[in-house]
Amino acid sequence: MTGGEAVVETLIANDVEVVTGLIGSSTLEILDGLYNNADKVRYIGCRHESNGMIMMDAYARYTGKNGVFLSGQAGPGVSNTVTAMAQAKAAFSPVVNLAGAIASDHKGKDAFQEIDQVSLMQAVSKKVFEVKDVETIPNILNEAMQTALTPRSGPVHVDMPRDVLGQTCDFEKASKFETIANPIADEDNLRKAVNLLSEAQKPVILVGAGIKNYGTIAAESVLKLAELLNAPCTMSPGHGDSLPYGHPLNAGSAGPRGSGIGTQLLKEADVILVLGSRLGFNTTFYSYDNLNEDASIIQCEIDQNSIGRYFPVEVGIHADAKTVADQLFNLLGEHKAKKEVEVWADQFKDNKKNYLKQRDAEADMSSVPIMPSGLFKELRNVLPNDSVVTLDAGTMCLQLTDALYYHQPKSLFSPLDFGLVGFSYPAGLGIKLAAPERTVVSFHGDGGASMILPELSTAVENNINTVCVVMNNGTWGAEAAYQKDFFEGRYIGAHITTPEFDKVAELYGCKGIKVEKTAEIGDAIKAGIESDCPTVIDVQCSPDALYSFRQDSFKHKVKQ
Incomplete structure (x- = not known):
């Protein structure tokens, strides 16, 4: 051999x-x-x-x-x-x-x-x-x-x-590698965590990839614990699918890519239970501007080096987050939430309800070119519950991160901390290979979409039928936003010209659809999902809908 x-x-x-x-x-x-x-x-x-x-x-x-x-x-x-x-x-x-x-x-x-x-x-x-x-x-x-x-x-x-x-060799029969067991939580640390959670008046659970990676079974463990504590749950950016969106204690993503509700919870909480998250840059910007400096942090992480790396913790638990969620639930036993916790949770639910109502009411459904708020509202209405969404880097995709409904774990995949432009479409192909039964919709800006066009051939040749939505605004949107907000509109390199993506898609053997009005989005998405070949939808978006996410990087440009 x-x-x-x-x-x-x-x-x-x-x-x-x-x-x-x-x-x-x-x-x-x-x-x-x-x-x-x-x-x-x-x-x-x-x-x-x-x-x-x-x-x-x-x-x-x-x-x-x-x-x-x-x-x-x-x-x-x-x-x-x-x-x-x-x-x-x-x-x-x-x-x-x-x-x-x-x-x-x-x-x-x-x-x-x-x-x-x-x-x-x-x-x-x-x-x-x-x-x-x-x-x-x-x-x-x-x-x-x-x-x-x-x-x-x-x-x-x-x-x-x-x-x-x-070269050749007489090999022995191939064997499988051995899996290394996860670390086990220290019982003293579990008891310390239970004591803090039992006495909390404003508890919050922050969930990360350490829960998402286990799928539905881990989500159920977290929600069981959250319901016992009556603790709202927020999630690390890029992992907003860790818990089903419809649960009343789900606050969506924390950090600048979220709605603001999750970050507000972290800023007001007295006890923060971190399950499978590093408290990293995209969640906190490494700053107490995004969580309460006086809060007691209980951090559970599979990686020992991540515990307390960015913020001091009251209790560090080196173990897998799903198991720890179950252990804490069992140790809390017949726990009854304090009256203050009930008030805290009820206020959160009111804030969430008001935010969602206002978001839909303020959506711009009529502008041409299409505005993000209208596009996102239509997507919430039309995407099937089994959808897996992949996102690219860039301002349009960043705005989309917490704007959709994720009905089950493992429904959202993004570049995360590396922020690679050109990630979304090939990632969607990989997801479809892993889960051919699920609907896969990949979102790009026009800049990122320009980088992945050759892989349309890969999709066609191998019958990997996903839907690619190009939010086409003719700009490198994130950089254009910074040049607008911090460099007095002195644009250079921010505006680009691209081909008509729907027509390019047809040349590759895909279905191509152009959308110019918000009212056309729903039918286009349905047509793409029902198509028997890969689909590219070119959505004409407004170049004026820009948002500066990394305002922390340009503090030196703000006039005092």
Whole structure:
């Protein structure tokens, strides 16, 4: 068996069902192994390595399994993955980058396509592995997949010289890597947390990816605990789908991308229970402007280094958040919420009700070009309950983050902390591969959509039928907003010209739809969902609907 065939056998032993990649001569032995096992592993060829890696990032986040990408060509094929690997690292996504490398005896000779790939990938990988001998391939791959999934999870890079992949060896039967158990919460810390929660008058639960990643079962654990405490729940940005939107204690996302309700709760709470969140930048801006400095923080995190990293905590619990939610519920037993808590929760529910009512009442349904408030209201009305939404970076998508209804966990995927433009559409393809039964709708601005057009061919060739909504306002909206608000409208590089995306989509074999009025949005979305091919909807949006999210970065520009 060749080294390349051993790679495939090891993937199969570890229940890998999908591999994306871009063909290259450095890894033809692996591709040949995939050819022989097409009934066990589906191979999806992409048009750019970065997009294929994003597909596997989203796939891994949705499934909780390794997302495997094949960087087929040494040198540029591998360097093209750097940005997407950085994206996966920022999202703690368990991606495995199988990378072809130049022949072992060519290294250090300025050979064709030579670059020090091992050093290159260090900064964007949780760990880099280098295969030097063919017989080590199964063990190294198992260690790489285990490392990627072990908390805190993250992408790994496996460097494989082309000559090693072509060598043969008598391998033992491929085996599956062993899963490492999660840490167990300290009982004293659990009791301290129970005491704080029992005495709280304004408790809030902040939920992050450590709950979302477990899906519906974890959401149920959190809501059971929240109902016992009568504690409102808010969520980290990008994880606003961790709890179903319709629950009366769901406050939506915290941070500047949220409605403001979640952040207000954090600013007024006396006890904040953090379940599976780092209290990171997008939630807090690392500032007490976004949470109460006098609040007692109970932080539960799977990563020990994240506990108390940004804010001092009263109690730190090193364990998985779902298990801790169940433990706290059991320890609280027959707990009865204080009268002050009832007043606190009732006030929150009134605030939420008034906000949602006002949001719909103020939606602009008539302007042409379309305004975001009208677009978002129509989307809330038309998107099916099973929808998975993927978002790009940029001002329109940031405004959309907390504007939709997420009916079940794992319904929202975004670039998170790396903020990669061009993320949404390939991420949607990855989600559709993971969950073909769900409706997948990917949102882009026109700038980001310009980056992903070649992957329309990938979608058509492989019957990955998702809907791509391009919110087309002719600008790099976030930067245009900053130039408007902080640089006296001195625009440079902010306005762009793009083709008609609906017509481009048709050239690729997709369904293309143009929307120019708010009233047309509902029918367009329904048509895209019902289509038997990928769909692109070009929505003509107002270039004037700009919002500066990162106002903290330009405080020095504000005139006193």
